[in-house]
Amino acid sequence: MASITFDRVTLQYPGAERPSVSDLSLHIDDGEFLVLVGPSGCGKSTTLRMLAGLEQVSEGSILIDDTDVTEKDPKDRDIAMVFQNYALYPHMTVAENMGFALKLAKKPKAEIRERVEEAAELLDLTEFLDRKPKALSGGQRQRVAMGRAIVRSPQVFCMDEPLSNLDAKLRVQTRSHIAGLQRRLGVTTVYVTHDQVEAMTMGDRVAVLDKGELQQVDTPRVLYSRPANVFVAGFVGSPAMNLVETEADAQGRVSLGGIALEGRTVEPGQRVTVGVRPEHLRPAAEDGIEVEVDLVEELGSDAYVYGTADLEGSPLVVARAVGDEIPEKGSRLRLSAEADLLHLFDTDSGLRID
Amino acid sequence: MTTTADSAPVKRRVRTGEGWGSYFSGGVIVLWCLLPFYWMMVVAFRDVSQTFNTTPWPTHLTLDNFVAALNTSGGNNLLRAVGNSLLVSAITTGIAVLLGVTVSYALARLNFKGKGFITGIILAASMFPGVALVTPLFQLFTDAGWIGTYQALIVPNISFALPLTIYTLTAFLHDLPWELEEAARVDGATRGQAFMKVILPLAAPAVFTTAILAFIATWNEYLLASQLSRPNVEPVTVAIARFAGDNPYIQPYAAIMAAGTIVTVPLVIMVLIFQRRIVAGLTAGGVKS
Numbered sequence A: 001m002a003s004i005t006f007d008r009v010t011l012q013y014p015g016a017e018r019p020s021v022s023d024l025s026l027h028i029d030d031g032e033f034l035v036l037v038g039p040s041g042c043g044k045s046t047t048l049r050m051l052a053g054l055e056q057v058s059e060g061s062i063l064i065d066d067t068d069v070t071e072k073d074p075k076d077r078d079i080a081m082v083f084q085n086y087a088l089y090p091h092m093t094v095a096e097n098m099g100f101a102l103k104l105a106k107k108p109k110a111e112i113r114e115r116v117e118e119a120a121e122l123l124d125l126t127e128f129l130d131r132k133p134k135a136l137s138g139g140q141r142q143r144v145a146m147g148r149a150i151v152r153s154p155q156v157f158c159m160d161e162p163l164s165n166l167d168a169k170l171r172v173q174t175r176s177h178i179a180g181l182q183r184r185l186g187v188t189t190v191y192v193t194h195d196q197v198e199a200m201t202m203g204d205r206v207a208v209l210d211k212g213e214l215q216q217v218d219t220p221r222v223l224y225s226r227p228a229n230v231f232v233a234g235f236v237g238s239p240a241m242n243l244v245e246t247e248a249d250a251q252g253r254v255s256l257g258g259i260a261l262e263g264r265t266v267e268p269g270q271r272v273t274v275g276v277r278p279e280h281l282r283p284a285a286e287d288g289i290e291v292e293v294d295l296v297e298e299l300g301s302d303a304y305v306y307g308t309a310d311l312e313g314s315p316l317v318v319a320r321a322v323g324d325e326i327p328e329k330g331s332r333l334r335l336s337a338e339a340d341l342l343h344l345f346d347t348d349s350g351l352r353i354d
Numbered sequence B: 001m002t003t004t005a006d007s008a009p010v011k012r013r014v015r016t017g018e019g020w021g022s023y024f025s026g027g028v029i030v031l032w033c034l035l036p037f038y039w040m041m042v043v044a045f046r047d048v049s050q051t052f053n054t055t056p057w058p059t060h061l062t063l064d065n066f067v068a069a070l071n072t073s074g075g076n077n078l079l080r081a082v083g084n085s086l087l088v089s090a091i092t093t094g095i096a097v098l099l100g101v102t103v104s105y106a107l108a109r110l111n112f113k114g115k116g117f118i119t120g121i122i123l124a125a126s127m128f129p130g131v132a133l134v135t136p137l138f139q140l141f142t143d144a145g146w147i148g149t150y151q152a153l154i155v156p157n158i159s160f161a162l163p164l165t166i167y168t169l170t171a172f173l174h175d176l177p178w179e180l181e182e183a184a185r186v187d188g189a190t191r192g193q194a195f196m197k198v199i200l201p202l203a204a205p206a207v208f209t210t211a212i213l214a215f216i217a218t219w220n221e222y223l224l225a226s227q228l229s230r231p232n233v234e235p236v237t238v239a240i241a242r243f244a245g246d247n248p249y250i251q252p253y254a255a256i257m258a259a260g261t262i263v264t265v266p267l268v269i270m271v272l273i274f275q276r277r278i279v280a281g282l283t284a285g286g287v288k289s
């Protein structure tokens, strides 16, 4: 068991013009499930690989418990990693794959067999132990990769998009399976994904990265209800939050389509961004934002309305339609939201204003 | 990489639609390649008086030519030459593959200054005509007292074999999924262990292929050996070329053909033994799992 600390970690690949991860400070508690999420190329894998020791940190240090591991070899860090395409050893059987680390650690054969069988049972792999990876399905391979990690009872699990090669249904199943397994084993886990649903459902806390910089790290609930900046606001939630740029009036008050944001005054004339989640928009009789419907997306349980708002710059907005009142394409409707549920950001810095 | 020997009982699917065309063209290629070899054998097994008989199938069968080829009374010693060739080729292959594997690992895996330059040099070395080396090497080895020693054959042969091994192995190693090495390192392996236990086993088909190619190339090398060796260390190529019959004015063609047959046998046996591996190596990388 171990806690992890990234202390002002920067990594710039040789020849790259800017750092892939810059000035990352992050503390992960013992036994925590932390999800790293962000758009493609934001430095998630790089962060994970630095933790595993596969990339050399340019500046800063990484601590596991209170030991500085920045300069340690991967083999001395006691970290198990699940790779995106599993990286199973093709010339070894499932059992050999799972027992490889123990064999390298010169554990007695009987113990290796016992621990492999135990893990195989946990993952429902017992009948495949003598097969080579190429004779397995994608989902089975994924479980072998998980098995290879848990057999070792390491200090830390690192997982780099372990579900991205599975089909949608299996992904949902495996998602809860992994989360449950982690809770049971209590091993500190860093999990990388670009899928924010995965991030929100699995993580104790979620760290959002963009362009190599940590944007916010908090529980899924806080990320959703109090995003620290415009990027997090737009990234977390699906469909994404509606973000509308506007300007404060002469008294420094902000309002959006007649909804006044009480109690949040800014500089007079300041450019601000107001955010509202699609699920918080409600049809309104008067007031609110007037929207012309461009598209209606029916998902069975929900329907989402995509439209153009009659606001400065005619921004596009998305709203969740409630009940059976699904508007027609081309129709006009008024949408409103409770002022408490609106988010306010400074447009220049992107930071949240409370 | 799905080519290493595997116990999974997967039956080869019988191809149907390709029919006689492929058999025909395959047959033509096989004939084209094997005809000279076939004729060598026919003459080798045919009575000396019938050497120039052009009957296409074996006639006048006899083993006399083999007896003559192996006879040492006339100053020939074919078996010793076979032994020399085996020794020189085996050592050359061993060293070339060993060096080749390490160099190609570096070229395929590591990023270091001057990598392109080194690759270029290796390519240039393989383009250098061997005949241009004969004179300088002869002088060099005369000064060093190496003429007529095994190392005089082994050292130049290694440098001929190396570009070939390095090129094939680099191409192959480059295509291996290096995540496997990383996985091994995270699993607790040193770089060395990761290479030995994961990368090398996967590269085995390619290593076998290059070993065979290097072995054949060395076995067949004639030009340098003809200048740098002396009878006690000469390889088969030189021995056959110098083959002397009873009558110095008549080339003992039949005995030479018999000698050629004897010399080819070790190669054929080796190739047959490793054939599975070779074919796997030649096609590896085409199929990725």
Ligand SMILES: Nc1ncnc2c1ncn2[C@@H]1O[C@H](COP(=O)(O)OP(=O)(O)OP(=O)(O)O)[C@@H](O)[C@H]1O
Residues within 6 Å of the ligand: A013, A014, A016, A020, A038, A039, A040, A041, A042, A043, A044, A045, A046, A047, A194
């Ligand atoms: N070996 C490398 N050399 C130079 N730049 C690299 C290297 N590896 C990654 N990068 C760059 O570093 C940045 C972060 O890459 P990283 O692989 O961490 O992204 P990611 O967040 O994992 O993205 P994805 O979701 O697509 O996997 C990218 O801009 C990428 O181009």
Ligand SMILES: [Mg+2]
Residues within 6 Å of the ligand: A044, A045, A046, A160
């Ligand atoms: Mg990645």
